[in-house]
Amino acid sequence: MANFDREHIVRYLEDDLAPEERTAFEGELQRDPALAAETQRCREWRELIQQRIPYDEGRAQLEETLSGMREKYFDPAAGSVKGKVRTLRIYGSIVAAAVLITFFVRYFGEGERAMDKLGQVDMVTSTARGLQTDSLLGPAAAHFNAGQFADAARILDEALNSDSSNQLARFYRGVARWRLGETEGARADLRAVYAGRSLLQYDAAFFLALSYATEKNKAAALEWLQRIPHDAPVAPKARELSKLL
Amino acid sequence: MGPHEDQRYLVALVQNDVKLVDEIYRLFSPAIRRYILQNQGDEMDAADILQESLIDIYHQAKFRGLQLTCPLEPFLLLVARRKWINELKKRGHKPVTKLHDDVYDYGEDAGLLAEQLANQEEKARILARQFARLGEKCRQILQRCLSGRRQEDIAAELGVSYAYLRKKKSNCMATLIEYVEESRATANK
Numbered sequence: 001m002a003n004f005d006r007e008h009i010v011r012y013l014e015d016d017l018a019p020e021e022r023t024a025f026e027g028e029l030q031r032d033p034a035l036a037a038e039t040q041r042c043r044e045w046r047e048l049i050q051q052r053i054p055y056d057e058g059r060a061q062l063e064e065t066l067s068g069m070r071e072k073y074f075d076p077a078a079g080s081v082k083g084k085v086r087t088l089r090i091y092g093s094i095v096a097a098a099v100l101i102t103f104f105v106r107y108f109g110e111g112e113r114a115m116d117k118l119g120q121v122d123m124v125t126s127t128a129r130g131l132q133t134d135s136l137l138g139p140a141a142a143h144f145n146a147g148q149f150a151d152a153a154r155i156l157d158e159a160l161n162s163d164s165s166n167q168l169a170r171f172y173r174g175v176a177r178w179r180l181g182e183t184e185g186a187r188a189d190l191r192a193v194y195a196g197r198s199l200l201q202y203d204a205a206f207f208l209a210l211s212y213a214t215e216k217n218k219a220a221a222l223e224w225l226q227r228i229p230h231d232a233p234v235a236p237k238a239r240e241l242s243k244l245l
Numbered sequence: 246m247g248p249h250e251d252q253r254y255l256v257a258l259v260q261n262d263v264k265l266v267d268e269i270y271r272l273f274s275p276a277i278r279r280y281i282l283q284n285q286g287d288e289m290d291a292a293d294i295l296q297e298s299l300i301d302i303y304h305q306a307k308f309r310g311l312q313l314t315c316p317l318e319p320f321l322l323l324v325a326r327r328k329w330i331n332e333l334k335k336r337g338h339k340p341v342t343k344l345h346d347d348v349y350d351y352g353e354d355a356g357l358l359a360e361q362l363a364n365q366e367e368k369a370r371i372l373a374r375q376f377a378r379l380g381e382k383c384r385q386i387l388q389r390c391l392s393g394r395r396q397e398d399i400a401a402e403l404g405v406s407y408a409y410l411r412k413k414k415s416n417c418m419a420t421l422i423e424y425v426e427e428s429r430a431t432a433n434k
Contacts, residue, residue, distance in 0.1 A: 007419040014415055045372070045422045051308040052369050053376060054391040061261045062303055066296045068263075069270040074278070074292035219293040223300075229377040229384060 004028070004035060009042045055195045064187065067217055076216050112214070114244055118237050119179075119210050121203075123152070123172045136162075137169065149176040167198035174204065178211055187211060194227075202232040209241060218245050251317040255306040258299060269299070273318055277325050284329065285338055294332070298324045301366045309365065315354040323359035368425075371432075375424035383417035390414050 004025065011017050012025050029036050123137075123144035136159040144152035156173035159166055174189030190211075193204035209224035222245060228238045257265030274295055281291035298321060305311040313320065333339070376384065389399045390410070400410040 005419070006422055007416055010415045010419045010422070014411070014418075016411055016415055041426070042419075042422055045425060046418060048368060048372055049387070049418060049421060050391055052304075052372055053387055054393070055388070058259065058261065058307065059300065059303065062258060062266075063300070065261055065263050065266050066299060069266060070292045070296060072267075073270045073274045074288055076289060216289065217292075217296075218289065219296040226373055229379075229381070231381065 006038075006042060009039050010046065012039070013043055013046055057191075057195065060191050063220055063223065067212065067215070067220055070217060071215075115210060115214055115241070118241055118244075119175075119207070119214075121175060140169070140172065144172055144176060149179040152176045153180065167193050167196050167200055170196075171198075171200040171204055175207055178207060183211060183215075202228045202238075203234050206234045206238055206241070209238070213241060213245060221245055248312040249315055249317075251315075252313045254317045255302065255311060255313060258303040259307050266299075269317070269321075270295075273321055276318065276322060280322065280326060281329055285333060286329065290329070290332070294325050294328050298328055301328075301362055304369065305362050305365060311358070311362070313358070315352055315358070319352055319355040320358050323355050324362055327359060327363050371425050371428050372421075375421060375428055378424055379417060379421060383413075383420065386410065386414055387417050387421070 008017075008025070012022065017025060029039060123141040136155055140152050140155040140159065143149075143155065153173055153176040156169045156176065159169040160173065163169070170189050171193045174186045174193065176186075177183075177189060178186035187208060190204040190208045193200050194202075194208065205224050205227045209221045209228075212218075212220035212224065222242070225238050225242050225245075228235055232238075254265060254269055256262070257269070274291075277295045277298075278288065278291040281294060282288070286294075301324060302311070302321070376387075379387075385403070386399075389402075390396060396410055396414075397407055400407045403410065405413070
């Protein structure tokens with residue numbers, strides 16, 4: 001194969017070569033079947049990268065719909081570990097079943113507590129992050145960190161009304177809403193933060209995963225966890241959640 | 246020959262048509278559940294497998310213009326069965342069903358479409374894993390540049406020149422292609 005590296009091939013596909021470079025490359029493509037094959041492979045990967053790497057709002061909306069259908073058509077208690085425990089109680093020894101139930105209740109209780117712990121986060125104010133100060137975020141952080149999520153969400157509403165692009169306010173409002181059980185609103189905020197590519201992008205993905213994990217929607221939780229790079233600050237928590245799933 | 250009338254279900258997935266997605270679940274979830282429960286899985290496994298299968302079908306319909314030449318049910322069942330067999334292998338269980346039996350059970354069209362989908366989605370999974378290996382800067386550049394926004398704006402946001410951004414984008418994409426090719430070569434050894 002002629003002496004063209006992958007970057008050169010990609011630059012050709014990106015239409016980023018100078019006219020004379022392009023002519024030379026196309027001439028070589030005609031002569032060199034190995035280069036033509038390599039260029040075709042790169043073209044296919046590039047197409048997949050263009051399709052799958054950007055945030056896909058349509059997919060996020062479909063995932064939301066599928067989660068709703070999942071709850072409607074599948075029963076977590078039927079056929080699952082808990083369901084099997086119930087069957088044992090009916091058909092097996094009462095004592096043995098009681099032991100099993102105690103074990104599983106404890107097991108799942110611990111899982112839920114571990115998830116709850118993973119969901120604990122303090123609101124860091126804009127000052128601490130070195131961003132522009134905002135008079136509303138200080139009081140919001142005070143309520144948020146005291147566990148007063150309704151008050152925090154109300155103040156963060158105000159902050160977002162005056163500046164809808166404030167990703168910090170949107171992220172913490174998403175977490176506050178999730179803590180308040182307002183799952184739909186929480187996910188809308190967290191998705192917007194994820195799509196916004198801010199510093200909190202992967203934290204938003206983590207909380208989206210956690211919101212699905214607590215509903216025992218493993219597929220959706222893993223989908224979001226997979227979007228978190230291994231070197232993101234939130235990656236250790238993501239790995240912990242992944243283990244719990 | 247045009248697509249099968251069940252193509253409307255694929256359109257429904259792409260357009261997030263809640264009513265038709267509900268119909269997909271109502272009509273086809275019992276068969277998926279039955280298969281998973283009969284093959285070492287439980288209710289939540291069935292829910293996961295159906296959800297993941299529909300997301301894979303969404304990707305193929307949206308990005309590759311998948312045209313159904315058979316009813317949705319055999320195709321969906323084949324996609325789900327392939328997924329479940331792979332999952333069982335990952336868990337260290339021996340699957341009872343053999344894949345080539347499915348093609349005879351469900352028809353060649355469904356078999357061919359399911360095979361194409363499985364290959365494409367496997368490539369997408371490799372891509373996702375290898376994308377995570379890139380440095381933060383490369384990930385940012387690729388995600389932003391592929392979002393459809395003006396590259397001049399992105400260059401300004403990142404504090405780099407437009408020419409640098411274009412060069413770096415090609416460089417990051419070439420690195421990613423390198424990683425995925427390496428990964429596939431290792432897997433094929």
